[in-house]
Amino acid sequence: MATSTLGFALLGLLARKPRTGYDLTQAMRQPIGYFWSASHSQVYPELAKLEAAGYVNHSVIDGPGPRDTKRYTISAAGRHILAEWAAKPAAPATARDEFLLKIYSLWLVEPARARELIRAQRAAHQAQLEHYEQIAREVESEQIDRLRDPTTPEFSSYATLRRGLSFERHARDWCEWLLGALAADPEPARSADSPG
Amino acid sequence: MATSTLGFALLGLLARKPRTGYDLTQAMRQPIGYFWSASHSQVYPELAKLEAAGYVNHSVIDGPGPRDTKRYTISAAGRHILAEWAAKPAAPATARDEFLLKIYSLWLVEPARARELIRAQRAAHQAQLEHYEQIAREVESEQIDRLRDPTTPEFSSYATLRRGLSFERHARDWCEWLLGALAADPEPARSADSPG
DNA sequence: TAGCACATGTAACTCGTTACATGATTTG
DNA sequence: CAAATCATGTAACGAGTTACATGTGCTA
Numbered sequence A, B: 001m002a003t004s005t006l007g008f009a010l011l012g013l014l015a016r017k018p019r020t021g022y023d024l025t026q027a028m029r030q031p032i033g034y035f036w037s038a039s040h041s042q043v044y045p046e047l048a049k050l051e052a053a054g055y056v057n058h059s060v061i062d063g064p065g066p067r068d069t070k071r072y073t074i075s076a077a078g079r080h081i082l083a084e085w086a087a088k089p090a091a092p093a094t095a096r097d098e099f100l101l102k103i104y105s106l107w108l109v110e111p112a113r114a115r116e117l118i119r120a121q122r123a124a125h126q127a128q129l130e131h132y133e134q135i136a137r138e139v140e141s142e143q144i145d146r147l148r149d150p151t152t153p154e155f156s157s158y159a160t161l162r163r164g165l166s167f168e169r170h171a172r173d174w175c176e177w178l179l180g181a182l183a184a185d186p187e188p189a190r191s192a193d194s195p196g
Numbered sequence C: 001t002a003g004c005a006c007a008t009g010t011a012a013c014t015c016g017t018t019a020c021a022t023g024a025t026t027t028g
Numbered sequence D: 001c002a003a004a005t006c007a008t009g010t011a012a013c014g015a016g017t018t019a020c021a022t023g024t025g026c027t028a
Helices: A005-014 A021-027 A040-052 A076-087 A098-104 A111-142 A153-184 B005-014 B021-027 B040-052 B076-087 B098-104 B111-142 B153-184
Strands: A056-061 A069-074 B056-061 B069-074
Touching: A005 A021, A005 A040, A005 A056, A005 A069, A005 A076, A005 B098, A021 A040, A021 A069, A040 A056, A040 A069, A069 A076, A076 B098, A076 B111, A098 B005, A098 B076, A098 B153, A111 A153, A111 B076, A153 B098, A153 B153, B005 B021, B005 B040, B005 B056, B005 B069, B005 B076, B021 B040, B021 B069, B040 B056, B040 B069, B069 B076, B111 B153
Parallel strands: none
Antiparallel strands: A056 A069, B056 B069
């Protein structure tokens, strides 16, 4: 009964603090959602599997709705397999970038439309970069000490944040380069009509 | 009968030149494989769907084995939907980076083992970077003219290559930063023993 | 009182991976 | 002659998305 990657994502969250399935689903949008995602329909069955394997436990707390509200806690065994999994090299990821796939066929698109597409993508990267920069300012001012200690969860979170910052910068800059390459727009056949 | 992303990957390859299902499967490892991948068991059924939709045609050519060898060619309709798809913004991709997920739980790993993990990752990025640099040198010396014209397939391929170069550099540099952060290794409890 | 946040589940479907299956041609 | 390459398919399974289903408590 091997734990799935999603299981390790959930354990990674529960290793920081106990949460409900609902909380975990929310967390799969924002902190962890930057590098792994899942919907609630995946989370609840996965929690059941983790509990069957002895990696988490739950206690019933008061809450709304027709069913029990369950707060999940990681077990010692859960913490242990999580640490073991984290220390082993990740399997080479199969890249899936739909945007790059579009770029691969961009030569079929009129340069004007292509520029529109890239501008939108650049804006998206810029916005995400600013979002990360905001978070970075906050954690850097509030948790300076813990960010330096690699045995704190804050260190790990900060490391992933730095990666996000770096990624968005490189992606934005590449869009910038591509816009420049599209703007040059030599179109040899019409060179007599072009202004520059 | 909406064409899947894999379908557009295959059309993107066929828009450059006709190929067999086998050729396409190989291409899903190397040129396109850098940002999209698929195994032959996905490729063959997808080709049948594309043909049913009128986006590709095949002709039987001589070849080995118990079944016909088919060479697929993109149709005018196929070229058209491919260009339309490429011009429209990509749906925000759900990030799935198992390595970053491990980093998120790296605080549970002994710093010595953590450094080992990051060093291996850095080496992988460095190797991939050098591979891309080799390809870049080749295409830059052989196809300088076409690389400047955004209506050539060479331009599109080169744009994705530049993205690969930029990505690997940023990823390697981030590993470098993380190694530095792990090497500092303050371990406050032992501060009396530490040199700094 | 309408809508949203909280809270948990199942079902149907699509996408992707791994394994099963066959067989000719070329190269060592 | 053994192994790799060329070449095409199907089947079983797992992972992920979307839709279905239910119901409370708070706020506008």
